[in-house]
Amino acid sequence: MAEKEWGRLPEPPREVVLRVKRYDPERGRTWWQEYRVPTYRGMTVLDALLWVKENADPSLSMRYSCRMGVCGSCGVVVNGVPRLACQTQIAAVASRENPVVTVEPLHNHPVVRDLVTDFTAFFEKHRRIIPHIVRRDMREVEEAEYEFLMTPDEHLSIYQYSLCIMCGLCYSACPVAASDPEYLGPQALAQAYRFIVDVRDEGYDRRIAIVDTEHGCHRCHFAATCSAVCPKDVDPAAAIQRLRRIVFLRRLGLWRKRKVAPLAGPLEKPLRRIRAEYPRHNLVEGADPERQAREPVDIDFREEWLRE
C-alpha cells in the first residue's frame, strides 16, 4: 500500500484514543469501546492493541503472530482502511489534532470475536483455484528428481504475485466481495493468474474453467481498491485484468500457453565427490573427534566450485 508518509513520519501524539469495534459472540452484541493509550516513537497499531490487552482490558481479542508483516494474520480496518496492524505506525494514522484511531475487524469476513475474523471461506476459495504446480505427469512434481528450468524473466512475470501473504486485506476492501459472498475474490483470482502464467505449470485449463464463471473473474469491475490496500504490492487488480484477457482470448481460441518449462535433467558434467574434512581447531561444542573419524562425510561438488 502506498504510504505517503513513507520515510518521514512525524512524532506520534503523546496519547491516542483507540476506538475499537468489539463483538461478543455469546450475546451477539456489537459496541465501540475507547481506550487511552500512551505512545512512543515507532509504536504500531498492533503494539497499541497489545498494550490495551496487557494493561487495560484483557478481554480484547485480536489475532497476530509475526509482528513484522510476514504472516498476514493481523489485518484490521484502521481509520476506514484495511491494513496490517503490525505495519501501521500510530504516527501515520493519528496526529496531535486528531488523536483518534478507529480499529474495526476486516469487512467481508465473518467476525468471530472483537477483531478476530473467520478466514475459512477465504482460504477455501484460495484452495479452489488449485494453488500449486500442476503437471500432465504429476510424478514430475510428487517424485521430483530434478527442478524445472525457468529464466529470470519468466520468474519476474510471477514474482510480484507470489509475494501474497493471504492477509485478506484486498478481499476486505473489494466492493464486489462486499455484495457477493460467492465471489472468488482478488486474492484467489490473482493466484489463479500467477499459476496460469507460471511456465512450470500445465493446469491452466482446469483453472480457467474454475475462474470463467459468474462468481469468478467476470465479477470484477476494476475498482482497483485491492491493489491500493495491498501491503505487499501484489497488484491483484492488474493480475485479474490479465487473467480476464486470457479467459477471453481462450474462449475465442486465440490463447495457448507459449512455453512449458522442461525438467532440468541430469547435469552435463558429473559432480565430483570429495571427502570433507572436519575442522581440527576451534572445535564445536559437543563435537566428538572419535565419532567424526568413524563416520566420514562425502560431499558432491561441481568442478568449477572446487577450482574457486
Next chain:
Amino acid sequence: MASEERGRGRLLHNMPGLLQASLNPWLVRVRNNPERLAFVLHRVTGVIILAYLVAHIFVTSATVDEALWESVMGALSGPLSRVGEWIVAGAVIFHGLNGIRLILVEFLGLGVGRPERPKPPYVPPSLRSGQRKGLYLVFALSLAGWALAGVIMFAG
C-alpha cells in the same frame, strides 16, 4: 446484521452489502484510488440510463394517438424535466467514455502495467499506468462534454 450459529458463539456477518458498495466511494478510505470513484459513478450512471430507457420506451409506446402525445410532450417540457434530461446526458457521456476504458482494461488487459520487482514506496503498476491516465482523461472529457451539453440544452 444476520448471524449464524457456530459452536458456542455466533459469527457476525460483516458485509457492507450491495447498496453501500455501489453508492459509497469512501467505503474504504484509501488514498490514490480514483478507480473506486469511477466504479461507483459507472454503477450510478448505469442505473440512471436504464431508468431513462425504460421510461422512454414506456412513454413512446403508450402514447399512440397524436393528442395524447402532444399533451405528454407538453408536460415533459418544463424546466425540471430539462434538468433531468441534462443529468441523463451527463450519465450517458460518462458511462460511454468510461465504458471504452473498461473494455480496453478488462477484455484486453491494456494499461495495467507489467509485473515488476516491488520497491518502496509500494505503488502497484496498475495504479500508475495507462489506465490511470485514461481515467483522468475520461473525467476531464466527461466534465467538458457535460458542460457542453448544458450550454446546448439551456442556451439553445
